[in-house]
Amino acid sequence: MSKRRDVWITGIGLVSSLGEGLEAHWAALNQGQPVVDETGFSPYVVHPLAKINFDSQIPKKGDQRQMEPWQRIGTYAAGLALDSAGIKGDKEILGATDMVVAAGGGERDQTVDGAILTEIEKQPKPDVFLNEQLQSNLRPTLFLAQLSNLLAGNISIVHGVTGSSRTFMGEESSGTDAVRIGFSRIAAGTSEIALVGGAYNAERRDMLLLYALKHLAKAAPWSPVLRDANGVPTGSAGAFLVLESPEHARARGAKPIAKLSGIWSERARRGEDGAIEATLATMIAGALGDTTDGTAILSAASGAPQPTKAEAVVLERSGLPVRSVTDRVGHGLEAQMPVxxxxxxxxxxxxxxxPPLAGETLEKPFDGPLKRAIVTGVGHWRGEGVALVERID
Structure with missing residues (x-):
């Protein structure tokens, strides 16, 4: 069996409530002030997307108009990643770049939904009225018209990424698996370069309604999720990573940002007491190996009460410095692990x-050099993920 190859991260595209790009995010993370909207979607908390000039990555207005907001966010972030990796516009490399995307199933037309719900109560034959709406406003192909792989399609059209393409659905786990598949193919030698990631638009009442119906929506005021796991503070965000074999990167003169050393996905039997804790602790131990020197944990915890409380227990027991990604940018569902x-x-x-965030009791100062970061992500109702990122000197 051939030896597993290293996998480098050579490009990152990131947009969130904190801004766009790595410099803006690093500055905002060090300022320690989350951007939160507690009134626009009252009573729920949302981390809104920073003001973005989509023209810079999606120059054709026609392309922008036919995309839903989450697709624009993802296509924009993908463009930033390609720029970061230095392969934007390189047809030869983009033609061989594989793409693995994590995506939801599309967005509802809230105006149409509201009009139908208002009018249907007045109809003598509600079933006939609804069928008429399905043929016009709602369309018989409501879901098929909003396929999750439209994000990958738009990235291909706008940026020319035309290698193999895969799209995963399935909440937080899809984000973990999108990166895992890209990583595994490069490590195994079946791919040389891949664009992996996802996007989420939190500023939509249909998803907030779904969270609310499950008693999972985070109500104002905002509070840190690891300290106070009482709901999911959703956040608009998009993140894409360019993963590459060292051989391919060196051949084109590219320098790595970091090394992705592993990513693992599990699904605990959540009906059993302690299942989340046991599964997550095992995954972290496997990622850690024999040393904890220079290692921190970055948590992508959702804020959903049971799973986040379980995650917090494991993080505290680890003894490692912890930082909550969700406190800074909100929870982006499929995009959360890539973010x-x-x-x-x-x-x-x-x-x-x-620096640690005020009020997040699990976060402690850490002044030592950071060599490794373990990323944890426990899904709001299923799925656990862990990844290991290491510094390259």
């Missing part, structure tokens, strides 16, 4: 950890 990995890679490339 957390982007921030982890940024941190290890800087060689230090950003």
């Amino acid at each position: 957390a990995l982007a921030i982890a890679a940024l941190s290890v490339s800087e060689g230090r950890l950003f």
